[in-house]
Amino acid sequence: MSEEKKTFTFTIDGQTAEVEPGITILEASRLIGGKSVPPAMCYYKPLETSGGRCRTCLVEVSKGSEKDPRPMPKLVASCRTGVMDGMEVKNLSSEKAQEGRKAVTEFLLINHPLDCPICDQAGECHLQDLGYEHGYEQTRTEFERRTFEPEDIGPYIKLNMNRCILCARCVLAANQLTEKREHGILFRGEHAEISTGLNKALDNDFIGNVIDVCPVGALTDKTARFASRVWFTKPMNATCECTKCSGKAVVWMKGEEIIRVTARKDQYDEVQDWICNTCRFDRKDTKLWNFEGPRHIDRHSVISLNHYQKPQDEQRLLNNPDAKEISEKDEIGL
Known part of the structure; x- marks a missing residue:
């Protein structure tokens, strides 16, 4: 007889499911599905070593495990934190996690220009969604934003470094899909930027995929701009x-x-x-x-709302049939 596969019991916002050991909180929450799945700006499952950079997926671990039920003292990045048996996590139901995500969103928008009216990514931008849900009405920083001139980094790709949040998805995609490395993150700290080597152009047969992995409008298709x-x-x-x-x-x-x-x-x-x-x-x-x-x-997104509107009271089908989606009252802690 084959040995029974060991599973962990995992709970997020009151939704419980059995998951395999070795996966992260983010992946476990995606198996459950629904609105409790944390957002992710840098994590990208198809790309190895992605995640851990943007901190938008912060969650509160209210119970570490069955063996050690103590809560974790700080918010953790769900894309980098492994699931333990009996772990209980709060996302939407945690005021602490929501405040942390609001702070991260403000940090991402410090240098990001609010040029959504002329950005090709508008309407399918994850930062736009976060800004709408967690952003402040006006910036609190007194420093000038970093500014860059738009740059052609290949015959088909335009780089607007002003909008880049340094998630490194494009660098990882280029490294894993192409044979030679022609662009990456230059410099460090507040001077860091995405760029190519001198006189280099991104012209590999699959380099256009860096446009798809970019969560903002930093990399755009020159054949479809505007x-x-x-x-x-x-x-x-x-x-x-x-x-x-x-x-x-x-x-x-x-x-x-x-x-x-x-x-x-x-x-x-x-x-x-x-x-x-x-x-x-x-x-x-x-x-x-x-x-x-x-x-x-x-x-x-506005794409779905325009073309495929669903009834407002229709319950969304979860990936895990044994999990139940929390109500709007649960989301706000009522």
Whole structure:
């Protein structure tokens, strides 16, 4: 007989589920699903060693484990903290965690310009969501923001370093998808910035994926810049015959015109299949694609609200059928 697989009991905001040992609080909460999943600006499951940089996923551990039920004295980064058997975590139900996330959001916005009206990422930006949920009405800093000139770091990619939050996702994606390293984080502390080596351009066949992993508008597609606001476009699942990648992508349409092409992402905005530059930048003719149907963008964004509105009182289906989603009253601690 095969040995029974050992599992840990994990609870977040009153929702309990059995999870495998060795996973983090963030991954365990994603298995439960629902609104209690902490946000993540730097963690990206497909990228090795990601996480631990932005601190937006801070949670309060109210019970360490069954063997040691003492709470952890400080907020912890859920993307870097492993689950223990019997661990109880508070996210939405913790005022301490919400205050910590609000402070982190303020820190991320210290140098970030509020140029959402002209940013191509507006409408699908995670920092925009955090700013709306936790941001202050005005900045409290008296220092000038860091400013950079927009830079072409390849034939297809524009870098707006002003918007960068140094999550390092693009660096990790380039390191793990390409054979040679041509860009990274230069300098340290408040002088740190993303840039390339002298006279280097990002031209690898898969380098366009750094645009998809960027959570803000720091890296944008030069072939689609200022072509349309994202909420005026219609995302469609489509496939093409490609010898470099799977050919599975999301084609963003405006009328009969293809505005841009991106990789397919899951509900946590993480890429499911990396696509090549040919599919992303060169195939803008509808005759080159086989359309499968509309793509539902499973997140609270204007994209979903415009095209696929759900009833307000409909309970969201959780990934774990044994877990129950907390109510809005539970979220605010009533």
